[in-house]
Amino acid sequence: MRYNIAVLAGDGIGPEVIRETLKVMDKVGEKFGHEFVFEKLLIGGAAIDETGECLPKKTVEKSLGADAVLLGAVGGPKWDPQPANNRPEKALLGIRKALNLYANLRPAVVFDELKDASPLKSEILQGGLDILIVRELTGGIYFGEHGYRKDSAGAEFGEIAYDIEEYSQMEIRRIARVAFDLAMKRNKKVTSVDKANVLESSRLWRRTVAEVAADYPEVELDNLYVDNCAMQLVRAPKQFDVILTSNIFGDILSDEASQITGSIGMLPSASLTEGSFGMYEPVHGSAPDIAGTGKANPIATILSAAMMLRYSLGLSDEADAIEAAVDHFLKSGYRTFDLQASPEHKVVGTEETGDLIAQMI
Ligand code: IPM
Ligand code: MN
Numbered sequence: 007m008r009y010n011i012a013v014l015a016g017d018g019i020g021p022e023v024i025r026e027t028l029k030v031m032d033k034v035g036e037k038f039g040h041e042f043v044f045e046k047l048l049i050g051g052a053a054i055d056e057t058g059e060c061l062p063k064k065t066v067e068k069s070l071g072a073d074a075v076l077l078g079a080v081g082g083p084k085w086d087p088q089p090a091n092n093r094p095e096k097a098l099l100g101i102r103k104a105l106n107l108y109a110n111l112r113p114a115v116v117f118d119e120l121k122d123a124s125p126l127k128s129e130i131l132q133g134g135l136d137i138l139i140v141r142e143l144t145g146g147i148y149f150g151e152h153g154y155r156k157d158s159a160g161a162e163f164g165e166i167a168y169d170i171e172e173y174s175q176m177e178i179r180r181i182a183r184v185a186f187d188l189a190m191k192r193n194k195k196v197t198s199v200d201k202a203n204v205l206e207s208s209r210l211w212r213r214t215v216a217e218v219a220a221d222y223p224e225v226e227l228d229n230l231y232v233d234n235c236a237m238q239l240v241r242a243p244k245q246f247d248v249i250l251t252s253n254i255f256g257d258i259l260s261d262e263a264s265q266i267t268g269s270i271g272m273l274p275s276a277s278l279t280e281g282s283f284g285m286y287e288p289v290h291g292s293a294p295d296i297a298g299t300g301k302a303n304p305i306a307t308i309l310s311a312a313m314m315l316r317y318s319l320g321l322s323d324e325a326d327a328i329e330a331a332v333d334h335f336l337k338s339g340y341r342t343f344d345l346q347a348s349p350e351h352k353v354v355g356t357e358e359t360g361d362l363i364a365q366m367i
Pocket of ligand 2: 257258261
C-alpha cells in the first residue's frame with residue numbers, strides 16, 4: 007500500500023528528529039512492503055523565515071489531504087520578537103484547530119530499562135507506570151475570547167487583559183467518549199480532572215462526563231480537582247489509568263507527568279479527530295539549546311510514528327515492530343544523551359540512534 011504522510015519538521019531539533027524517524031519508517035516500508043510518501047511542509051519559525059507566515063495555507067491544505075501528519079517541534083528564541091498572532095506556537099494552535107484535532111493523547115510511561123531515571127523514589131513506581139492523559143485540544147481558554155484594554159477611567163487599573171474558559175456539552179461529550187473508549191482497552195479507570203469547586207465550565211464538564219460514563223458501566227470514574235491531581239501525580243501516580251481533562255489543565259499535567267517518567271525524550275503523542283486521521287508529534291519541544299549538536303533524542307518522534315501507523319494507518323504489526331526495535335535498542339545498552347547512563351552503557355547521538363533503530367526493525 008501507498009500512504010501519504012505530511013511531514014512538518016519545524017524548528018530547533020525538529021528537523022533532526024524527523025530525519026531519523028523517516029529513516030526508520032523507510033525501513034518499515036521496505037520490510038513490510040509499503041510505500042510511505044513524505045510531503046515536507048513548512049510550519050513555525052521555519053515557515054516565518056521562508057514565507058513570512060507561521061502557518062502557510064498550503065501546509066493546512068496538504069495536511070488535510072494526507073493520510074496522517076507527522077510533526078517535529080516548533081519555536082525558538084529567534085522568533086520571540088514576532089507579534090502574538092504570528093508566533094510559531096500560534097501555528098501549532100492553528101493547525102490543531104484547522105484539522106479539528108480535539109483529542110490529544112499523551113502517554114506517560116516508564117520504560118522498564120529506564121526505571122531509575124524517574125526523580126521519584128523507586129518504591130513509588132514499583133511495578134512500572136502507564137498513564138494516558140487525554141487532553142481536550144481545540145477548546146477551552148486557548149480558544150475562548152481573548153481581550154486587552156487600557157483602563158479608560160484613569161490610571162488606577164492600568165492595563166487589563168482576559169482569556170475566557172468556555173466549553174460546550176458537545177465538546178465535553180466527544181472528548182469524554184475518547185477517554186472512556188481508550189479506558190475500555192486499558193485498565194477501565196477514568197479520572198476526570200477539573201476545578202468544579204470554582205469554575206462554572208468545570209461544573210458543566212463534571213456533569214457531562216458523568217452522563218457519558220453511564221454508557222460505560224464497566225469503567226470506574228473518579229473526579230479530582232486539578233490542584234489535588236497535581237499533588238497525587240507525584241504522591242501516588244500509579245492510582246491513574248486514563249486522565250481526562252481540559253486543554254489548559256492537560257497542558258500543565260502532561261508536563262508534570264512526563265517528568266515523573268524521567269524520560270521526556272522518549273514520549274510520543276497523538277492528536278486525533280473523528281475517524282482515523284491524526285497528527286503525531288513528540289511531547290518534547292524544539293530544544294533550541296541543543297539544536298545542531300547531534301545530541302537530540304529522536305525516540306519520542308520515532309514512537310510517535312509508531313502511534314501514527316497504529317491509529318491512522320491501521321498498521322499495528324508495523325507499529326509493534328518499531329516499539330520492539332526501540333526496546334531492543336535500550337536492552338542492548340544504548341542510551342541517548344538525555345538518558346541516565348552508567349559505565350556499561352553506550353551513549354549515542356541522534357543519527358546513530360536512528361541508524362541503530364532502523365537496523366533493529
Ligand atoms: C504543548 C505546548 C503548546 C500548548 C504550546 C507550544 C502552544 O506547550 O503542546 O503542550 O500549550 O498546547
Ligand atoms: Mn505544553
